[in-house]
Amino acid sequence: MNIDVINLGPMGNCTYLLTEGSDAVLIDPAWDMNYLEHILSEKKLNLLAVFFTHGHFDHIKFSQDLLQKHHLQAFLEENDLVLSGLEPQFVHSYQGEQHLQIGPFKVHIIPTPGHTAGGVCLHIGNALFTGDTLFPGACGRVDLPSSNPRQMRQSLVKLSKLPEDTQIFAGHAYGGKCSSTIGYERLKNPFMRNAIRDEERL
Template structure:
């Protein structure tokens, strides 16, 4: 499995192109659909599905154009459908933990509310696409509509229980870095450390 990190937009977004052979998935495509189309064509890839970690505009901007062109429905947790602004008929809305088999990919959905009510992390093999839930050294904002700091703490504790070698790929390259491992974040990320500490104190 190959993972291409595509940085687009004014907010340091990390868009992920996951491929196996000629089959591909896009995670959180936004901002420049022409560039994404060119990348798919240049690599000779067939887009099978689009997944969203959450519905904030900077992770979905212009994505409906891509879905319509490829005659696909995107996958999004139901609580973020309205937030996204994407027409509901263009989305496969789901709830809770899910596993989707798409071509050669087994896509596991881990609900991680906190940044938004419908925030999820997307696990494919040993790669975990964390959107705005978990960043290297940080976590997503919890002062926005539909955010919840208690839910964020619970989500961080949940992620901390994944295998240490799980590779994380965040939704933004804040500080120039978008990837890390669960093991590293468990030790070095103050937000995850504090969430674990609070959970253990209960």
């Protein structure tokens, strides 16, 4: 599986293009659909699915045009439907953990509420697409509508139990980087370390 990191928009967003042969999946496409269409066309890719890690506008903005053109419904956890502003016909909603086979892609959807009620991480191969749940050295904000600090701590603990070599790809390139590993974050990320420590005290 090949992973292209595409930085789009004024908020440092990371859109991810996953490809296996001519098959493709997009994660959190936002801001510039013309550019994404150009890439899909240039590489002669067949877009099989679109996934959103959560419903905030900066991860979804203008994506409805892409969905309409490709006759797709995006996968979005149902708790973030209202937050997303997407019209219902463009959304395939679901609840809780999911295991999906999308063409050659095995997708494990892991619920990770905290930043939003419907936040998820997408585990595909050895890659974990964390949206705004986990960043290199940080975690997502928990002071927004539908955020929950306790749920964020629980989500960070859940992610910490994944294999150490799991490669994470975050929703923003804060600090100039969007990727790390679970093992590194367990050791160096103060938010994950504190969440693990609090869990161990219970």
